Amino acid sequence: xxxxxxxxxxxxxxxxxxxxxxxxxxxxxxxxxxxxxxxxxxxxxxxxxxxxxxxxxxxxxxxxxxxxxxxxxxxxxxxxxxxxxxxxxxxxxxxxxxxxxxxxxxxxxxxxxxx
Numbered sequence: 001x002x003x004x005x006x007x008x009x010x011x012x013x014x015x016x017x018x019x020x021x022x023x024x025x026x027x028x029x030x031x032x033x034x035x036x037x038x039x040x041x042x043x044x045x046x047x048x049x050x051x052x053x054x055x056x057x058x059x060x061x062x063x064x065x066x067x068x069x070x071x072x073x074x075x076x077x078x079x080x081x082x083x084x085x086x087x088x089x090x091x092x093x094x095x096x097x098x099x100x101x102x103x104x105x106x107x108x109x110x111x112x113x114x115x
Contacts, residue, residue, distance in 0.1 A: 004058045008109050011054045015106045018047040022099050029091030037087065041078075044094075048075070051105055062112035071101045 021044050028037035048071070055066050074097040081089040 001061070004061045005113070007054050008058055008061065008113055011051055012106070012109050012113060014047070015051060015102065015109065018044065018051065019099065019102055019106070021047065022094050022102060026091045026095040026099070029087045029094070032087075034085075034087045037090065038082075041082070044098075045075070048098075048102065051102070051109075055105060055108065058112070062108050064108055064112075066105070066108060071098075074098055074101065 021040055025037045025040040025044060028034070028040070052066075052068055052071070055062070059065065074093060078090055078093050078098070081087075081093060
């Protein structure tokens with residue numbers, strides 16, 4: 001159990017960096033800096049993947065069933081927008097769709113650490 005709490009603490013600290021990365025990528029895409037935005041996409045994807053794994057492994061601690069279907073759908077929308085080179089949409093999706101999902105995960109993590 002202590003390892004799971006420690007994993008949640010690490011995730012709580014890391015998620016701040018992830019949110020900053022998402023905000024930076026969104027701004028880059030919205031301001032026409034596609035190359036810089038694209039460079040952040042794999043890092044963001046890895047970060048989201050890691051956080052979701054932590055939430056899955058610690059579900060007995062936070063006692064909340066987390067549904068990743070909506071997040072996966074939104075990530076698929078980003079992939080499509082990148083394929084169509086609609087980088088304004090990519091930025092908007094990161095800002096208005098992905099960031100709130102990550103903030104929801106942050107809330108679950110932080111609440112579990114308070115208990």
